Amino acid sequence: MSLAHGRPYLAIPGPSVIPDRVLRAMHRGSPNIYEGPLIEMVASLWPDLRMVAGTTGHVAMYIGNGHGGWEAANANLFNRGDKALVLAVGQFGLSWANSAQGMGIEVEVLDFGKSSPADMNRVEAALRADTGHRIKAVLTTHVDTASSIKTDITALRAAMDAAGHPALLAVDCIASLGCDEFHMDDWGVDVMVAACQKGLMTPPGLAFIWFSEEARRRCGTTDLATPYWAWGPRAEPVDFWQHWDGTAPTNHLYALREALDMIREEGLPNVWRRHQALARTVWAAFDAWAAGNPQIGLNVASPADRGWSVTAARLGAPHATRLREWCEAKAGVTLGIGLGMAQATDPAYHGFLRVGHMGHVNAHMTLGALAVMEAGMAALDIPHGDGALAAAARVVAESA
Ligand SMILES: *Cc1c(COP(=O)(O)O)cnc(C)c1O
DSSP states (O other): OOOOOSSOEEESSSSOOOOHHHHHHHOSOOOOSSSSHHHHHHHHHHHHHHHHHTOSSEEEEEESOHHHHHHHHHHHHOOTTOEEEEEESSHHHHHHHHHHHHTTOEEEEEEOOSSSOOOHHHHHHHHHHOTTOOEEEEEEESEETTTTEEOOHHHHHHHHHHTTOOOEEEEEOTTTTTTSOOOTTTTTOSEEEEESSSTTOOOSOEEEEEEOHHHHHHSSOSTTOOTTTOHHHHHSOSSGGGGTTSSOOHHHHHHHHHHHHHHHHHOHHHHHHHHHHHHHHHHHHHHHHHTTOTTOEESOSSGGGBOSSEEEEEOOTTHHHHHHHHHHHHHSEEEEEOOSSSOTTSGGGGGEEEEEOOSSOOHHHHHHHHHHHHHHHHHTTOOOOSOHHHHHHHHHHHHO
16 A cells, blocks of 8 residues: 555755745746836845845856856856866765866866865865966855765865965855855855755756856956856846846746745745754654664764755665655655765665755654654664654754
8 A cells, every 4th residue: 555645745855845835926927028027026036136145246047957057157267277176075066076177177176075074174285285376266065965065164265265375265055045054245155056946946947156246357258158158247137138148037037036035034044944953853863763773874974064955864775765765655755865875886876865855844844754764664674773753853842
Protein backbone atom coordinates (compact mmCIF):
# COMPACT_ATOMS: atom_id res chain seq x y z
CA MET A 1 0.00 0.00 0.00
CA SER A 2 1.06 3.58 -0.52
CA LEU A 3 0.18 6.48 1.77
CA ALA A 4 1.46 9.02 -0.77
CA HIS A 5 -1.87 10.29 -2.02
CA GLY A 6 -2.40 13.84 -0.85
CA ARG A 7 -0.31 16.94 -1.38
CA PRO A 8 3.25 15.84 -2.26
CA TYR A 9 6.21 17.59 -0.66
CA LEU A 10 9.34 18.25 -2.72
CA ALA A 11 11.96 18.56 0.03
CA ILE A 12 14.92 18.94 -2.31
CA PRO A 13 17.26 21.94 -2.34
CA GLY A 14 15.63 23.62 -5.30
CA PRO A 15 13.37 24.12 -7.00
CA SER A 16 11.59 24.77 -3.73
CA VAL A 17 7.90 24.62 -2.87
CA ILE A 18 5.96 27.30 -4.78
CA PRO A 19 3.38 29.03 -2.57
CA ASP A 20 -0.21 29.01 -3.85
CA ARG A 21 -0.14 32.81 -3.70
CA VAL A 22 2.80 32.87 -6.09
CA LEU A 23 1.13 30.41 -8.46
CA ARG A 24 -2.07 32.46 -8.47
CA ALA A 25 -0.17 35.70 -9.10
CA MET A 26 1.37 34.33 -12.27
CA HIS A 27 -1.85 32.77 -13.56
CA ARG A 28 -2.90 35.51 -15.96
CA GLY A 29 -2.83 36.41 -19.63
CA SER A 30 0.09 38.20 -21.24
CA PRO A 31 0.27 41.84 -20.15
CA ASN A 32 1.24 44.77 -22.37
CA ILE A 33 5.04 45.01 -22.25
CA TYR A 34 5.17 48.59 -23.60
CA GLU A 35 3.05 50.53 -21.13
CA GLY A 36 0.68 50.14 -18.20
CA PRO A 37 0.58 48.03 -15.02
CA LEU A 38 3.50 45.69 -15.79
CA ILE A 39 5.93 48.58 -16.15
CA GLU A 40 4.75 50.09 -12.85
CA MET A 41 4.89 46.74 -11.06
CA VAL A 42 8.43 46.04 -12.26
CA ALA A 43 9.61 49.41 -10.93
CA SER A 44 8.60 48.16 -7.47
CA LEU A 45 10.80 45.04 -7.71
CA TRP A 46 14.22 46.70 -7.65
CA PRO A 47 14.07 48.23 -4.14
CA ASP A 48 12.92 44.88 -2.74
CA LEU A 49 15.62 42.97 -4.59
CA ARG A 50 18.17 45.34 -3.01
CA MET A 51 16.53 44.80 0.39
CA VAL A 52 16.82 41.00 0.29
CA ALA A 53 20.49 41.26 -0.71
CA GLY A 54 21.34 43.94 1.84
CA THR A 55 22.70 46.40 -0.68
CA THR A 56 22.17 49.86 -2.09
CA GLY A 57 24.13 48.78 -5.19
CA HIS A 58 23.07 47.85 -8.70
CA VAL A 59 20.80 44.94 -9.76
CA ALA A 60 20.65 43.16 -13.11
CA MET A 61 18.13 40.45 -13.93
CA TYR A 62 18.49 37.70 -16.53
CA ILE A 63 16.13 35.11 -17.94
CA GLY A 64 18.13 32.13 -16.79
CA ASN A 65 18.91 29.69 -14.00
CA GLY A 66 21.81 29.69 -11.58
CA HIS A 67 24.26 28.55 -14.25
CA GLY A 68 23.15 31.60 -16.25
CA GLY A 69 23.84 33.74 -13.18
CA TRP A 70 27.39 32.36 -12.98
CA GLU A 71 28.01 33.17 -16.63
CA ALA A 72 26.60 36.66 -16.13
CA ALA A 73 29.00 37.26 -13.24
CA ASN A 74 31.95 35.74 -15.10
CA ALA A 75 31.25 37.74 -18.26
CA ASN A 76 31.16 41.08 -16.48
CA LEU A 77 34.03 40.44 -14.07
CA PHE A 78 36.62 39.03 -16.43
CA ASN A 79 38.32 39.41 -19.78
CA ARG A 80 39.39 36.22 -21.50
CA GLY A 81 42.67 35.22 -19.86
CA ASP A 82 42.05 37.13 -16.61
CA LYS A 83 42.48 35.10 -13.44
CA ALA A 84 39.92 33.97 -10.86
CA LEU A 85 40.57 32.43 -7.45
CA VAL A 86 37.72 30.01 -6.66
CA LEU A 87 37.00 28.56 -3.21
CA ALA A 88 35.39 25.11 -3.43
CA VAL A 89 33.72 23.32 -0.50
CA GLY A 90 31.52 21.10 -2.66
CA GLN A 91 30.20 20.52 -6.15
CA PHE A 92 28.78 24.00 -6.71
CA GLY A 93 32.07 25.82 -6.12
CA LEU A 94 33.73 23.39 -8.52
CA SER A 95 30.97 23.94 -11.07
CA TRP A 96 31.37 27.73 -10.92
CA ALA A 97 35.10 27.18 -11.52
CA ASN A 98 34.26 25.01 -14.55
CA SER A 99 31.91 27.66 -15.84
CA ALA A 100 34.66 30.30 -15.64
CA GLN A 101 37.24 28.00 -17.18
CA GLY A 102 34.90 27.17 -20.04
CA MET A 103 34.65 30.88 -20.82
CA GLY A 104 38.43 31.23 -21.16
CA ILE A 105 39.13 32.58 -17.68
CA GLU A 106 42.24 31.27 -15.93
CA VAL A 107 41.09 29.56 -12.74
CA GLU A 108 42.99 28.72 -9.56
CA VAL A 109 40.85 26.47 -7.37
CA LEU A 110 41.37 26.21 -3.61
CA ASP A 111 39.62 22.91 -2.92
CA PHE A 112 38.80 22.32 0.76
CA GLY A 113 37.09 18.98 0.18
CA LYS A 114 33.42 18.18 0.72
CA SER A 115 33.05 18.30 4.50
CA SER A 116 35.30 21.08 5.77
CA PRO A 117 34.82 24.83 5.63
CA ALA A 118 37.21 27.04 3.69
CA ASP A 119 40.48 27.70 5.50
CA MET A 120 40.96 31.46 5.33
CA ASN A 121 44.69 31.14 6.07
CA ARG A 122 45.07 29.30 2.76
CA VAL A 123 43.03 31.97 1.00
CA GLU A 124 45.18 34.73 2.45
CA ALA A 125 48.36 32.85 1.47
CA ALA A 126 47.13 32.36 -2.11
CA LEU A 127 46.39 36.06 -2.41
CA ARG A 128 49.75 37.06 -0.90
CA ALA A 129 51.48 34.76 -3.38
CA ASP A 130 49.82 36.68 -6.22
CA THR A 131 52.30 39.55 -6.00
CA GLY A 132 51.46 40.78 -9.51
CA HIS A 133 47.76 41.04 -8.58
CA ARG A 134 46.67 38.92 -11.53
CA ILE A 135 43.66 37.59 -9.60
CA LYS A 136 40.81 39.89 -10.59
CA ALA A 137 38.17 38.34 -8.34
CA VAL A 138 37.64 35.71 -5.65
CA LEU A 139 34.59 33.51 -6.31
CA THR A 140 32.86 31.55 -3.58
CA THR A 141 29.55 29.97 -2.68
CA HIS A 142 27.83 31.30 0.44
CA VAL A 143 26.17 27.92 0.99
CA ASP A 144 27.30 25.07 -1.25
CA THR A 145 24.08 23.16 -1.85
CA ALA A 146 25.86 19.85 -2.41
CA SER A 147 27.78 19.75 0.87
CA SER A 148 25.57 22.25 2.80
CA ILE A 149 28.75 23.99 3.95
CA LYS A 150 28.43 27.69 4.68
CA THR A 151 31.37 29.97 4.00
CA ASP A 152 32.05 32.75 6.49
CA ILE A 153 31.96 35.73 4.14
CA THR A 154 33.15 38.27 6.73
CA ALA A 155 36.17 36.05 7.47
CA LEU A 156 36.86 35.80 3.74
CA ARG A 157 36.67 39.58 3.33
CA ALA A 158 39.02 39.95 6.32
CA ALA A 159 41.51 37.51 4.73
CA MET A 160 41.43 39.48 1.46
CA ASP A 161 41.97 42.74 3.32
CA ALA A 162 44.77 41.22 5.43
CA ALA A 163 46.53 40.16 2.24
CA GLY A 164 46.17 43.71 0.92
CA HIS A 165 44.87 42.29 -2.36
CA PRO A 166 42.61 44.39 -4.62
CA ALA A 167 40.59 41.43 -6.00
CA LEU A 168 36.83 41.82 -6.04
CA LEU A 169 34.70 39.43 -3.97
CA ALA A 170 31.88 37.59 -5.80
CA VAL A 171 29.50 35.33 -3.86
CA ASP A 172 27.02 32.72 -5.11
CA CYS A 173 23.94 33.12 -2.88
CA ILE A 174 21.70 30.91 -5.00
CA ALA A 175 21.00 28.50 -2.14
CA SER A 176 21.04 31.06 0.65
CA LEU A 177 19.22 34.20 -0.51
CA GLY A 178 16.05 34.56 1.51
CA CYS A 179 17.12 31.68 3.79
CA ASP A 180 20.44 32.49 5.46
CA GLU A 181 21.50 35.81 6.90
CA PHE A 182 23.40 37.86 4.32
CA HIS A 183 24.42 41.52 4.12
CA MET A 184 26.11 42.30 0.81
CA ASP A 185 27.24 45.84 1.62
CA ASP A 186 28.11 45.35 5.29
CA TRP A 187 30.12 42.23 4.49
CA GLY A 188 32.12 43.89 1.71
CA VAL A 189 30.78 41.81 -1.16
CA ASP A 190 31.23 43.31 -4.64
CA VAL A 191 29.16 40.91 -6.72
CA MET A 192 26.37 38.60 -5.65
CA VAL A 193 24.67 35.93 -7.76
CA ALA A 194 21.25 34.40 -7.11
CA ALA A 195 18.33 32.73 -8.86
CA CYS A 196 14.61 32.76 -8.12
CA GLN A 197 13.76 29.09 -7.53
CA LYS A 198 15.12 28.54 -4.03
CA GLY A 199 14.59 31.04 -1.21
CA LEU A 200 12.67 33.31 -3.57
CA MET A 201 9.95 30.64 -4.04
CA THR A 202 9.43 31.38 -7.76
CA PRO A 203 9.50 28.80 -10.58
CA PRO A 204 12.99 28.46 -12.16
CA GLY A 205 13.69 31.08 -14.80
CA LEU A 206 15.19 34.24 -13.30
CA ALA A 207 18.81 34.91 -12.35
CA PHE A 208 20.08 38.02 -10.58
CA ILE A 209 23.38 39.83 -10.25
CA TRP A 210 23.90 42.57 -7.68
CA PHE A 211 27.08 44.63 -8.07
CA SER A 212 28.73 47.37 -6.07
CA GLU A 213 29.72 50.76 -7.42
CA GLU A 214 33.35 49.60 -7.22
CA ALA A 215 32.51 46.56 -9.38
CA ARG A 216 30.60 48.76 -11.83
CA ARG A 217 33.65 51.02 -12.17
CA ARG A 218 36.13 48.15 -12.65
CA CYS A 219 33.99 45.70 -14.68
CA GLY A 220 31.16 45.39 -17.17
CA THR A 221 33.13 46.39 -20.27
CA THR A 222 35.15 43.19 -20.55
CA ASP A 223 35.56 41.27 -23.80
CA LEU A 224 33.30 38.53 -22.36
CA ALA A 225 30.45 40.97 -21.66
CA THR A 226 28.65 40.46 -24.96
CA PRO A 227 25.45 42.50 -25.51
CA TYR A 228 23.21 39.86 -23.95
CA TRP A 229 25.31 39.39 -20.82
CA ALA A 230 26.55 42.95 -20.15
CA TRP A 231 25.07 44.08 -16.85
CA GLY A 232 25.16 47.85 -17.55
CA PRO A 233 22.04 48.26 -19.74
CA ARG A 234 20.11 45.76 -17.61
CA ALA A 235 20.77 47.70 -14.42
CA GLU A 236 20.37 51.14 -16.01
CA PRO A 237 18.18 50.70 -19.09
CA VAL A 238 17.03 53.52 -21.32
CA ASP A 239 14.07 51.44 -22.46
CA PHE A 240 12.11 48.86 -20.44
CA TRP A 241 13.06 45.91 -22.69
CA GLN A 242 16.74 46.43 -21.93
CA HIS A 243 16.21 45.04 -18.43
CA TRP A 244 16.18 41.59 -20.13
CA ASP A 245 17.74 42.48 -23.49
CA GLY A 246 14.41 41.50 -25.05
CA THR A 247 10.95 40.39 -23.98
CA ALA A 248 10.31 40.60 -20.24
CA PRO A 249 9.67 37.30 -18.38
CA THR A 250 6.17 38.61 -17.74
CA ASN A 251 4.47 35.97 -15.61
CA HIS A 252 7.62 35.23 -13.65
CA LEU A 253 7.79 38.88 -12.70
CA TYR A 254 4.31 38.71 -11.18
CA ALA A 255 5.37 35.59 -9.31
CA LEU A 256 8.48 37.33 -8.01
CA ARG A 257 6.42 40.36 -6.91
CA GLU A 258 4.19 38.08 -4.83
CA ALA A 259 7.14 36.19 -3.33
CA LEU A 260 8.86 39.44 -2.34
CA ASP A 261 5.58 40.60 -0.77
CA MET A 262 5.53 37.41 1.30
CA ILE A 263 9.11 38.03 2.47
CA ARG A 264 8.26 41.65 3.34
CA GLU A 265 5.17 40.58 5.28
CA GLU A 266 7.10 38.06 7.37
CA GLY A 267 10.13 40.35 7.68
CA LEU A 268 13.51 39.24 6.31
CA PRO A 269 15.13 38.71 9.75
CA ASN A 270 12.16 36.49 10.68
CA VAL A 271 12.57 34.56 7.42
CA TRP A 272 16.19 33.90 8.38
CA ARG A 273 15.26 32.86 11.92
CA ARG A 274 12.60 30.46 10.61
CA HIS A 275 15.16 28.80 8.36
CA GLN A 276 17.68 28.57 11.17
CA ALA A 277 15.11 26.96 13.50
CA LEU A 278 13.99 24.44 10.86
CA ALA A 279 17.60 23.61 10.02
CA ARG A 280 18.29 22.95 13.72
CA THR A 281 15.19 20.73 13.79
CA VAL A 282 16.63 18.57 11.01
CA TRP A 283 20.07 18.48 12.65
CA ALA A 284 18.56 17.37 15.98
CA ALA A 285 16.83 14.43 14.30
CA PHE A 286 20.01 13.32 12.54
CA ASP A 287 22.04 13.57 15.74
CA ALA A 288 19.57 11.21 17.45
CA TRP A 289 19.50 8.78 14.51
CA ALA A 290 23.32 8.84 14.38
CA ALA A 291 23.56 7.84 18.05
CA GLY A 292 22.23 4.40 17.09
CA ASN A 293 24.18 3.89 13.87
CA PRO A 294 27.68 5.22 13.16
CA GLN A 295 26.99 5.15 9.41
CA ILE A 296 24.42 7.91 9.86
CA GLY A 297 25.69 11.45 10.23
CA LEU A 298 25.53 15.03 9.13
CA ASN A 299 28.08 16.02 6.52
CA VAL A 300 29.27 19.13 8.36
CA ALA A 301 30.55 18.74 11.93
CA SER A 302 30.17 22.26 13.29
CA PRO A 303 26.73 23.93 13.29
CA ALA A 304 28.38 27.29 12.52
CA ASP A 305 29.59 25.87 9.20
CA ARG A 306 26.15 24.56 8.15
CA GLY A 307 23.76 26.37 5.83
CA TRP A 308 20.20 26.98 6.98
CA SER A 309 18.48 25.99 3.73
CA VAL A 310 19.75 22.47 3.06
CA THR A 311 21.26 19.62 5.06
CA ALA A 312 23.59 17.04 3.53
CA ALA A 313 23.84 13.74 5.36
CA ARG A 314 25.08 10.16 5.02
CA LEU A 315 23.17 7.01 5.83
CA GLY A 316 25.55 4.34 4.60
CA ALA A 317 25.09 2.81 1.14
CA PRO A 318 22.63 1.78 -0.15
CA HIS A 319 20.32 3.09 2.58
CA ALA A 320 20.09 6.73 1.43
CA THR A 321 18.73 5.74 -1.98
CA ARG A 322 16.42 3.12 -0.47
CA LEU A 323 15.07 5.65 2.00
CA ARG A 324 14.57 8.35 -0.67
CA GLU A 325 12.66 5.92 -2.84
CA TRP A 326 10.51 4.74 0.05
CA CYS A 327 9.67 8.27 1.21
CA GLU A 328 8.57 9.33 -2.27
CA ALA A 329 6.62 6.19 -3.20
CA LYS A 330 5.03 5.48 0.17
CA ALA A 331 4.60 8.87 1.80
CA GLY A 332 4.75 11.62 -0.86
CA VAL A 333 8.00 13.21 0.37
CA THR A 334 10.80 13.66 -2.15
CA LEU A 335 14.26 14.06 -0.59
CA GLY A 336 17.36 15.33 -2.39
CA ILE A 337 20.00 13.08 -3.89
CA GLY A 338 23.56 13.24 -2.58
CA LEU A 339 25.28 15.51 -5.08
CA GLY A 340 28.99 15.41 -5.75
CA MET A 341 29.76 13.18 -2.76
CA ALA A 342 30.43 10.12 -4.98
CA GLN A 343 30.04 9.32 -8.67
CA ALA A 344 26.56 8.02 -9.55
CA THR A 345 28.21 4.80 -10.79
CA ASP A 346 29.98 4.27 -7.44
CA PRO A 347 28.02 2.12 -4.93
CA ALA A 348 28.96 4.70 -2.26
CA TYR A 349 26.70 7.17 -4.08
CA HIS A 350 23.70 5.45 -2.52
CA GLY A 351 24.83 6.41 0.96
CA PHE A 352 24.18 10.15 0.63
CA LEU A 353 21.08 12.32 0.62
CA ARG A 354 20.05 15.90 1.28
CA VAL A 355 17.02 17.41 2.94
CA GLY A 356 15.94 20.74 1.48
CA HIS A 357 14.35 23.21 3.90
CA MET A 358 14.35 26.40 1.87
CA GLY A 359 11.70 28.96 1.02
CA HIS A 360 8.05 28.22 1.71
CA VAL A 361 8.63 25.73 4.54
CA ASN A 362 7.19 25.63 8.02
CA ALA A 363 7.41 23.47 11.13
CA HIS A 364 4.80 20.91 10.14
CA MET A 365 6.43 20.35 6.75
CA THR A 366 9.86 19.80 8.32
CA LEU A 367 8.57 17.65 11.18
CA GLY A 368 6.45 15.72 8.67
CA ALA A 369 9.44 15.02 6.44
CA LEU A 370 11.49 13.84 9.44
CA ALA A 371 8.66 11.60 10.68
CA VAL A 372 8.35 10.08 7.21
CA MET A 373 12.09 9.42 7.19
CA GLU A 374 11.81 7.70 10.56
CA ALA A 375 8.92 5.57 9.25
CA GLY A 376 11.01 4.69 6.20
CA MET A 377 13.97 3.63 8.34
CA ALA A 378 11.67 1.40 10.36
CA ALA A 379 10.07 -0.10 7.24
CA LEU A 380 13.45 -0.73 5.60
CA ASP A 381 15.19 -2.03 8.75
CA ILE A 382 17.79 0.74 8.64
CA PRO A 383 19.30 0.83 12.14
CA HIS A 384 18.93 4.22 13.80
CA GLY A 385 18.94 5.80 17.23
CA ASP A 386 15.74 6.55 19.15
CA GLY A 387 14.22 9.86 20.05
CA ALA A 388 14.82 11.76 16.81
CA LEU A 389 11.27 13.03 16.47
CA ALA A 390 11.08 14.05 20.11
CA ALA A 391 14.38 15.90 19.72
CA ALA A 392 13.14 17.62 16.56
CA ALA A 393 9.88 18.58 18.23
CA ARG A 394 11.81 20.04 21.15
CA VAL A 395 13.71 22.37 18.82
CA VAL A 396 10.43 23.54 17.33
CA ALA A 397 8.93 24.00 20.79
CA GLU A 398 11.90 26.05 21.96
CA SER A 399 12.09 28.14 18.77
CA ALA A 400 8.48 29.00 18.13
C1 LIG B 1 21.06 25.55 -7.33
C2 LIG B 1 22.41 26.16 -7.26
C3 LIG B 1 23.15 26.48 -8.40
C4 LIG B 1 22.71 26.12 -9.77
O1 LIG B 1 21.50 26.70 -10.12
P1 LIG B 1 20.74 26.14 -11.42
O2 LIG B 1 19.50 26.94 -11.43
O3 LIG B 1 20.53 24.69 -11.21
O4 LIG B 1 21.61 26.44 -12.59
C5 LIG B 1 24.36 27.10 -8.24
N1 LIG B 1 24.86 27.38 -7.03
C6 LIG B 1 24.20 27.08 -5.90
C7 LIG B 1 24.80 27.39 -4.58
C8 LIG B 1 22.95 26.45 -5.98
O5 LIG B 1 22.29 26.14 -4.87
